[in-house]
Amino acid sequence: MKVGKRLFHYAIHYKTIIFAALLMLTIGVAADLAGPFVAKRIIDFHILGIESKWYETNKGPDSVYYGGTWYKREEYFEENEEKGEQAIILQVGLDFIFTTENVPFEGKRKLNGDLLTVEENGEISTFDVIVLENKEVLRFYKPEIMKIVQLIILYFGLLVISALFQYGQKYNLQKAANRIIQKMRNDVFGQISRLPIRFFDNLPAGKVVARITNDTEAIKELYVTVLANFFSSIIYMVGIYIALMILNVKLALLCLTLIPILVIWTIVYRKYASTYNHVIRSRVSDINGMMNESIQGMNMIQAFGREKEMKDSFEKLNQEHFDYQNKMLRLNSLTSHNLVGFIRNIAFVAFIWYFGNLSLNLESAVTLGMLYAVVDYLNRLFHPVQNIVNQFANLEQALVAGERVFELLDKEGLDVSRVHIPRYEGNVEFQNVSFGYKENEFILKDLTFSAKHGETVALVGHTGSGKSSIMNLLFRFYDANEGRILVDGMDIKTIPHQTLREHMGIVLQDPYLFTGTIASNVSLHDERITREAVEKALKDVGADRVLGHLEKGYDTEVVEKGSTLSSGQRQLISFARALAFNPAILILDEATSSIDTETEAVIQEAMDVLKKGRTTFIIAHRLSTIKNADQILVLEKGRIVERGNHEELMAKKGKYYNMYELQLGIEKNEAV
Structure with missing residues (x-):
């Protein structure tokens, strides 16, 4: 169109x-x-209108007294009103003349004393006229005023x-x-x-x-x-x-x-x-x-x-x-x-x-x-x-x-769904999933794994191995090119995007805060999340210990992106936001990578309590934070090369073991 x-x-x-x-x-x-x-109308009929035929008449509203007789313009006579002798008023140059003779209105006029000459079609006619004084002209104008x-x-x-x-x-x-x-x-x-x-x-x-x-x-x-x-x-x-x-x-x-x-x-x-x-x-x-x-x-x-x-x-x-x-x-x-x-x-x-x-x-x-x-x-x-x-x-x-x-x-968008489904258990299964941001360039290749209700699954690997891409697929920010992803046995492609995400929570590596207050950033103005729920979520993640010193507490104003808060404070608010929505599936995308050791300890203390009753995915940068995970998936070039818990993977002395020992050695050196 x-x-x-x-x-x-x-x-x-x-x-x-x-x-x-x-x-x-x-x-x-x-x-x-x-x-x-x-x-x-004003110009032609009234200002120039006195240059017309006048007839003798009786005294009346539109009549003018002149020379002992009352005159009225032809246009003001009623249809059956009796007319007297005719008179004509004409303008010649700057003068107005009065005559009772039948002077033509067309033709070239010339006034010489009381004698008017009119030349019309080559014929010249002469008429006796009276030149009107100014006060007499005004008298004839009086009915027009x-x-x-x-x-x-x-x-x-x-x-x-x-x-x-x-x-x-x-x-x-x-x-x-x-x-x-x-x-x-x-x-x-x-x-x-x-x-x-x-x-x-x-x-x-x-x-x-x-x-x-x-x-x-x-x-x-x-x-x-x-x-x-x-x-x-x-x-x-x-x-x-x-x-x-x-x-x-x-x-x-x-x-x-x-x-x-x-x-x-x-x-x-x-x-x-x-x-x-x-x-x-x-x-x-x-x-x-x-x-x-x-x-x-x-x-x-x-x-x-x-x-x-x-x-x-x-x-x-x-x-x-x-x-x-x-x-x-x-x-x-x-x-x-x-x-x-x-x-x-x-x-x-x-x-x-x-x-x-x-x-x-x-x-x-x-x-x-x-x-x-x-x-x-x-x-x-x-x-x-x-x-x-x-x-x-x-x-x-x-x-x-x-x-x-x-x-x-006109871009093809996704209809916002208002459909609500009961909070699902949180059983997640990836079946032979392959995905690429560009056509024929797969980031994830034939992934198959499952996460049971209440389990904590950690994803580790070098940059570009595909950890965040797994979370993007689970949230349906993107759809897999091949394979299926199931939640409680349902293919997520059959569930509307908003409905699927209703029972999911996510904390990103770089948390985003909106202009408002700390409390509004937790609830996101969702009426279902009460003030009590906001405060409980913040307390559960230990934010009361980190944010409690603020003068206005949880009503402290937050500017765009929370630039006036420390990275640890922003992350705790983001963490509380996810928990306030009570998700069945919780995703932590390297959520502790930019947090100081003291704040990380606060979050770690809350994690053991918070992960109960929900399936938790952790994309880990610090391997020390995932030692208690039920399952650790080691990714390399979009494939799962190792899986198991911390003890099992350390016993294998493979990729995970090398990564852990390397990171442990670096941390020891930094401590020294």
């Missing part, structure tokens, strides 16, 4: 708000565009209505846009939690963050600015064309040539803008990724003096982003004000040509009010045109950003 259509489908969720906004917009535009008609005031009030009222409804439409459109982006960000974040771990192996966190923040913000501009301007501009243009059709059909048809010009210009613009924006959005993502990586690894960068190299790499990305931004700037400069100015000049040349021809034909002369209305509408026509053209850049950015967001949403 195309990006535009999918963005439209997001908007459909809030169609009521958007429809209300468009309705308000239509009313606001109609009120705004009615203004020139009111102005035309209240009508002009009423129309001015109407004009102002239309402006107020337009302003109120324009505010309403902007508020509702922005409200709808915020709702759409809120839903989109929730969908993107939800999708991230559904994506398999394999997806994040090749995509830096900064690039993922850019999709959620920068790209969705660009899409927000589409709904808040672009579509709002497009909607309002299109409705304005339709309204203006309707108004021009009412005033002058030929001129309106001439102005319709703007439409194909805009369409062609849009096609040309998008051809180049799409390419530029893809690069720009990609570089923004790369910059975010690099910044995220640099911030997290700043201690290593500074420790090894790589500041200049990192700065050079960043500047290279930033320069490429800058270059393409400049290309977009040049493209936008060519296609915004320049385009509108060019079209406006053509339109006004056509306007002068059209009305110039009309002025040469006296029978087709146009009124001043008509000219005012047409010029007003032509000026108004170019505001929406400019709004549309100026939004081309934002539109293209939003479409490119939408493409990137939907690319992420």
Whole structure:
């Protein structure tokens, strides 16, 4: 499905708000565009309206007293009202004249004293007239004053209505846009939690963050600015064309040539803008990724003096982003004000040509009010045109950003299961399991072993032997390429991921803590884990001895990744987190490798109690910590080369024996 259509489908969720906004917009535009008609009425009918036929009448609301007689304009007589003798008022230059003769309204007029000469179709006629004084002219204007005031009030009222409804439409459109982006960000974040771990192996966190923040913000501009301007501009243009059709059909048809010009210009613009924006959005993502990586690894960068190299790499990305931004700037400069100015000049040349021809034909002369209305509408026509053209850049950015967001949403994810199963016993069996992170490059090869309920199984081996990969498979972060993994006799591939992990706990070598408190990092805000359960878990792992000195105790605030706590304190919190969920299967992934000897002793004391009633897997770095394991699996190049308990393996004097003696010798030397 195309990006535009999918963005439209997001908007459909809030169609009521958007429809209300468009309705308000239509009313606001109609009120705004009615203004020139009111102005035309004021000019043609009232300001210039006294230049018309007048008839003798009785004293009344619209009558004017002049020369001992009451006169009233022809337009103010009722249908069956009796008319007296005719009189005519005409304007010649700056003077107004009064006459009872039948003077034609068309033709070239010339005033000489009290004699008026009119030249019409080559014929010259002469008429006796009276030149009106200023106070007499004002007397004839008196019936128009209240009508002009009423129309001015109407004009102002239309402006107020337009302003109120324009505010309403902007508020509702922005409200709808915020709702759409809120839903989109929730969908993107939800999708991230559904994506398999394999997806994040090749995509830096900064690039993922850019999709959620920068790209969705660009899409927000589409709904808040672009579509709002497009909607309002299109409705304005339709309204203006309707108004021009009412005033002058030929001129309106001439102005319709703007439409194909805009369409062609849009096609040309998008051809180049799409390419530029893809690069720009990609570089923004790369910059975010690099910044995220640099911030997290700043201690290593500074420790090894790589500041200049990192700065050079960043500047290279930033320069490429800058270059393409400049290309977009040049493209936008060519296609915004320049385009509108060019079209406006053509339109006004056509306007002068059209009305110039009309002025040469006296029978087709146009009124001043008509000219005012047409010029007003032509000026108004170019505001929406400019709004549309100026939004081309934002539109293209939003479409490119939408493409990137939907690319992420289209990744095959794992549905979050709400199914709960009873806590299983914890019998685990690997049957001829082979696995590789890359195709045809197996890390684990034909593994077969089992762990009974309540047993502690230790996995040992050199780096890269496959210890952590076994745990990744058990948690279904990845699925085995060959073989089966059973939990209580059930193939784990038949159990939803979340359901399988519900009764598992894990402690990683590098514990991760979230922003919050010590207590919230243990419970992870799970309502099932009470404050008492949190405190018990912390006490069971001995954390009360290590964390008890903190001023706020378990309510001590934790910053991102727990950087203000020692590695031992972080590990104890992570350990308590796993235990608080009371797992049937507990995995310790080299959980004591970065802990000092005193803290390790605390954990070891708790281990004997905690492993009861659950199957425990320990990925061990220090072999001294697994001497009491029920079963030790020695891995080498993805295969199990030895298995047994500590005494059995030491008696064999094989791989495990050599590793243990080597590590024991190193520890003795360090002690010395």
